[in-house]
Amino acid sequence: MPKVLISDSLSPRAVEIFRERGIETDVRTGLKPDELAAIVGGYDGLAIRSATKVTKDILAAATNLKVVGRAGIGVDNVDVPAATARGVVVMNTPFGNSITTAEHAIALMVALARDIPTANASTHAGKWEKNRFMGVELTGKTLGVIGCGNIGSIVADRALGLKMKVVAFDPFLTPERAADLGVEKADLDTLLARSDFITLHTPLTDQTRNIIDAAALAKCKRGVRIINCARGGLVVEEDLKAALDSGQVAGAAFDVFLVEPAKTNILFGMEQVICTPHLGASTTEAQEKVALQVAEQMADYLLTGAIVNAINMPSVSAEDAPKLTPYMALCGQLGGFLGQVVRSSIRAVTVEYEGDVADLNTRPLTAVLLKGLLTPLMESVNMVNAPTIARERDIKVSEVKRGEAADYHTLIKVTVQTESRSRTIAGSLFGGDKPRLVAIDEVPVEAELTPTMLYIRNEDKPGFIGRLGVALGDAGVNIASFHLGRVAPGVDAVCLVSVDQPVDGPLLERISALPSVVRVELLRF
Ligand SMILES: NC(=O)c1ccc[n+]([C@@H]2O[C@H](COP(=O)([O-])OP(=O)(O)OC[C@H]3O[C@@H](n4cnc5c(N)ncnc54)[C@H](O)[C@@H]3O)[C@@H](O)[C@H]2O)c1
Numbered sequence: 001m002p003k004v005l006i007s008d009s010l011s012p013r014a015v016e017i018f019r020e021r022g023i024e025t026d027v028r029t030g031l032k033p034d035e036l037a038a039i040v041g042g043y044d045g046l047a048i049r050s051a052t053k054v055t056k057d058i059l060a061a062a063t064n065l066k067v068v069g070r071a072g073i074g075v076d077n078v079d080v081p082a083a084t085a086r087g088v089v090v091m092n093t094p095f096g097n098s099i100t101t102a103e104h105a106i107a108l109m110v111a112l113a114r115d116i117p118t119a120n121a122s123t124h125a126g127k128w129e130k131n132r133f134m135g136v137e138l139t140g141k142t143l144g145v146i147g148c149g150n151i152g153s154i155v156a157d158r159a160l161g162l163k164m165k166v167v168a169f170d171p172f173l174t175p176e177r178a179a180d181l182g183v184e185k186a187d188l189d190t191l192l193a194r195s196d197f198i199t200l201h202t203p204l205t206d207q208t209r210n211i212i213d214a215a216a217l218a219k220c221k222r223g224v225r226i227i228n229c230a231r232g233g234l235v236v237e238e239d240l241k242a243a244l245d246s247g248q249v250a251g252a253a254f255d256v257f258l259v260e261p262a263k264t265n266i267l268f269g270m271e272q273v274i275c276t277p278h279l280g281a282s283t284t285e286a287q288e289k290v291a292l293q294v295a296e297q298m299a300d301y302l303l304t305g306a307i308v309n310a311i312n313m314p315s316v317s318a319e320d321a322p323k324l325t326p327y328m329a330l331c332g333q334l335g336g337f338l339g340q341v342v343r344s345s346i347r348a349v350t351v352e353y354e355g356d357v358a359d360l361n362t363r364p365l366t367a368v369l370l371k372g373l374l375t376p377l378m379e380s381v382n383m384v385n386a387p388t389i390a391r392e393r394d395i396k397v398s399e400v401k402r403g404e405a406a407d408y409h410t411l412i413k414v415t416v417q418t419e420s421r422s423r424t425i426a427g428s429l430f431g432g433d434k435p436r437l438v439a440i441d442e443v444p445v446e447a448e449l450t451p452t453m454l455y456i457r458n459e460d461k462p463g464f465i466g467r468l469g470v471a472l473g474d475a476g477v478n479i480a481s482f483h484l485g486r487v488a489p490g491v492d493a494v495c496l497v498s499v500d501q502p503v504d505g506p507l508l509e510r511i512s513a514l515p516s517v518v519r520v521e522l523l524r525f
């Protein structure tokens with residue numbers, strides 16, 4: 001009989017469901033990492049919220065572990081690559097706490113507008129300071145929503161109900177979806193300049209980290225109020241403190257912090273700041289929903305092998321798996337490549353399957369490709385929900401199959417149409433199972449995609465390779481492999497460089513300033 005450990009505070013519904021399904025269940029909350037490491041080896045499943053850190057060390061000790069179930073959305077407390085490497089499925093419950101978290105953001109906004117926490121403390125202290133507190137009305141004010149996905153769009157809906165105007169910044173929000181939601185799609189600077197309140201609802205990614213810093217705050221209306229119920233690290237806390245001190249920001253309400261649990265923080269003690277201890281998802285209803293979902297999903301996997309809402313595993317039957325596995329890897333890479341280079345909302349994705357692959361069940365392949373494509377843009381995408389998310393976002397996905405491939409025995413070609421342009425890449429399997437990129441935007445370039453790569457568009461002129469090599473060498477970055485492609489001599493060329501060391505921002509800037517370089521991107525696979 002499988003055994004599950006629940007190591008965070010989950011609704012009792014989870015235990016009930018595991019036990020009803022015949023799964024032995026222990027609940028041990030508040031374990032220190034070494035205490036968890038000492039016992040985790042005895043379990044097949046680990047059910048968590050955000051407190052348990054499922055690190056590489058914990059996973060190394062979890063010798064029997066088959067599944068980690070996160071009752072909630074963010075899996076930033078799980079080392080997913082390490083889990084994947086150990087064959088541990090990581091599941092989440094992507095929608096169960098969205099409404100509750102949106103309601104918390106609205107509650108914080110109202111509390112900020114009327115200074116409710118300070119007025120409450122003052123009244124409890126018997127001060128009756130009626131003249132001290134003067135709020136602002138929400139009706140007619142503009143709410144800027146940064147990140148208009150599941151939670152952001154619910155916040156927008158509720159704010160419209162409060163008769164606010166809503167401006168949304170989300171590069172992946174299509175104009176049609178914005179119109180359906182009744183929000184105005186805007187660029188970040190416009191949102192900053194127009195908003196009376198700003199609320200953040202993006203995942204923490206390389207693009208969103210520090211999205212609200214001193215420069216962004218300076219672009220805001222004087223007296224703006226800021227709410228963060230998404231992730232610590234989106235707002236630079238020191239810059240916010242300075243803006244609160246100067247009066248540029250009138251108030252802030254934070255549920256999430258750069259370091260959690262936040263026992264100390266630069267914002268603590270400021271009268272204009274409302275803080276809650278990561279309570280966004282903490283309602284009875286949301287916790288029941290996520291506990292029930294996670295227990296059902298984990299039980300299904302442990303008892304039947306069915307995979308739902310997995311972050312790191314495709315859901316395929318045991319029979320199809322061996323044939324599809326190398327194509328899964330290829331599709332994940334092709335999607336991941338495109339997801340890292342597109343810069344505006346995606347309208348359409350066309351996947352052409354040619355040659356051998358056209359004979360297979362390509363639905364899971366397209367799903368894993370969409371997962372790869374959408375993952376750099378949002379959290380909580382998995383193979384199962386990627387096609388639904390694409391549909392909800394009005395991304396038209398089509399598959400074309402051709403029995404014959406022109407140059408390769410098997411070929412997958414992906415075209416992504418964005419608001420501004422289309423991009424195409426193609427890949428094949430070499431030696432039957434080794435994924436290889438074979439063309440980018442019709443430029444032939446054969447390359448294995450490795451963990452850290454530079455993708456460079458350059459003018460095909462003498463001296464470029466030497467200058468690039470010197471720039472990388474001077475920074476102590478070793479080139480593992482180098483791939484060049486061009487349509488014809490002297491025209492634009494493509495260069496893919498696999499490197500052994502990390503490439504930082506200043507080095508990227510030096511490379512993009514090199515003569516002949518048109519564009520450079522750092523890609524991670
Ligand atoms: N406080 C809490 O307890 C709590 C509870 C649930 C979720 N969350 C967090 O809230 C956040 C949002 O969750 P969700 O379910 O709405 O996620 P989601 O994936 O549905 O939506 C995220 C949105 O951010 C957009 N986005 C991505 N990169 C962007 C960028 N650079 N600029 C602007 N927008 C960008 C995406 O297009 C997407 O629409 C996540 O970080 C999640 O972990 C917090």
Ligand SMILES: O=C(O)CC[C@@H](O)C(=O)O
Nearest residue numbers: 049050071072073074281
């Ligand atoms: O479980 C929690 O309390 C936090 C939930 C939230 O951060 C999430 O990502 O779902």
